[in-house]
Amino acid sequence: MFTDKMILRIPGPTPIPPRVQQAMNQPMIGHRSGQFSELFARTEQRLRPYFGTSGEVFILAGSGTSALEMSVVNTLQPGEEAVVLVSGAFGERFAKICERYGIIVHRLEVEWGEAVTPEALSSFLADKPQVQAVFATYCETSTGVQNPIRELAHIVREKSNALFIVDAVSCLGAVACEMDAWGVDIVVTGSQKAFMLPTGLAFLAASKRAWDVIDSKKPLAFYLDLKAYRKSLADKTTPYTPAVSLIFGLVEVCNMLDEEGLPAIIKRHELMRDMTRAAMRALGIPLMASEEYAATTVTSCHPHDAFDAEQLRKVLRTKHNIVIAGGQGHLKGKIFRIGHMGFCEPLDVLQVIAAIEMSLQQIGAPVELGAGVKAAQEVLLAHV
Structure with a gap:
């Protein structure tokens, strides 16, 4: 053996595909060079269909959890209210991130192994008019449950004015995701799952509705300031040092995804x-x-x-x-x-x-x- x-x-x-591993072995280039900027801008655009959005996809150096935290610190302020759908360990992680920043969390909890149903969410939101955001997990990795995100998004729109924010770390790139059509405001994911890369990249896409909220708030973090990423993306770059070799690999991942x-x-x-x-x-x-x-x-x-x-x-x-x-x-x-x-x-x-x-x-x-x-x-x- x-x-x-x-x-x-x-x-x-x-596992990392050999052709992706080979792509990551390319010689390093300057992360502020024109060569990298053009590569970065094209790659960002190629990610959009997997999110189901016409808007920008922001790429940051960090694990999927960094993008979860980014979705919290740019949309909420201490003392504001959020609903977190908890069907396993990663729903609970979303709740803990919110609580760390002084956000009032209402947990909609179901037994591990079950999904959050639209009916349960509708009932839960009925007496919570002050909720600013609803957080959900698309695929709850800890239990193997895939929550009905499309239907849940409809309920959030119908029953509240809250943003609907989705952790798709362990499934995006392997499942349908139509954030624009479904009315999902923020989708986040990471590189080490269906995107076939090592850990180290996180991705986030936000709707216009989400941006209206983000622009009205002071971000609660420095590195995770989404407005800084938007400003830099307009210049085809990132506000802080990108993971260049992982971006090389991401280009080849996009090639593989597009081919299939x-x-x-x-x-x-x-x-x-x-x-x-x-x-x-x-x-x-x-x-x-x-x-x-x-x-x-x-x-x-x-x-x-x-x-x-x-x-x-x-x-x-x-x-x-x-x-x-x-x-x-x-x-x-x-x-x-x-x-x-x-x-x-x-x-x-x-x-x-x-x-x-x-x-x-x-x-x-x-x-x-x-x-x-x-x-x-x-x-x-x-x-x-």
Whole structure:
């Protein structure tokens, strides 16, 4: 076994395509040079279709959390009110960011493994006329749930004057996102998920309605001042030092995404989700998310008392060089999560399912070898 061949099947960071890795190895250029400015401006425009916007996409050096924080510090002031939809660990992160800046947070919480429904949001907003922003997570990575963002956006528009701000870190570039058409005001994401890059870039797009609010506020941070990024983007640059090598890689990612086309990318991710879920059902392993709200980029499984999720993960890693994710928060040690996004295709899914079957047998769990693979193959054959 090749000890340096580790196969990542976690919901980020995801594997880097060789051609993207090669692009990042280009010689460094000046980040204030005309060469970089032209490259940067073209790349920003190429990102817009994946957000579903005609507006600018701002690129900053930072993790996805930096863009989450940017969406807070530019739209709200201490003492103002926000609703945060909490369906897992990353909804909770949005709430904590808001609270750190003195914002009054109303949590709409659902059980982990469930989605926030439009009906629940409508009822929750009914007695909160002072709310300035509603924060939601598109794909809740910790549970494998994909919240119905389009429908939730409609409710926010119908029931309030609040901005609707969406964390799409673990799914943008793999799912439909039409922020202009749906009425979403801010969408944020990061580089290390469906965009197939290392951690280190964050992206944010804002609507005209959001900009009306941003322009009326004093930002609560220096590095994350969105008005500074808008001013610099007009000059084809960034206000602070950009991650040049990651931008080189982003150009090649855009090439790959454009070559496949967003409709085909979405179908590929839906297929990998369906294959994974069919396999887990065939193996008798309970799924956390319902069919209606199952994420296309990560599948969460809850074995309960059938076997030890951490023991499975250990055998996968040490015996088969495959890494899957564990649980977070109160689910730590209780669930496992399979990432299937970015540089991943259906045959990769078959590989991880086969390895899970073998690992289950190795830890003494009841398993019929081949049952999960067969179920996934049947899903795949129905699509080819």
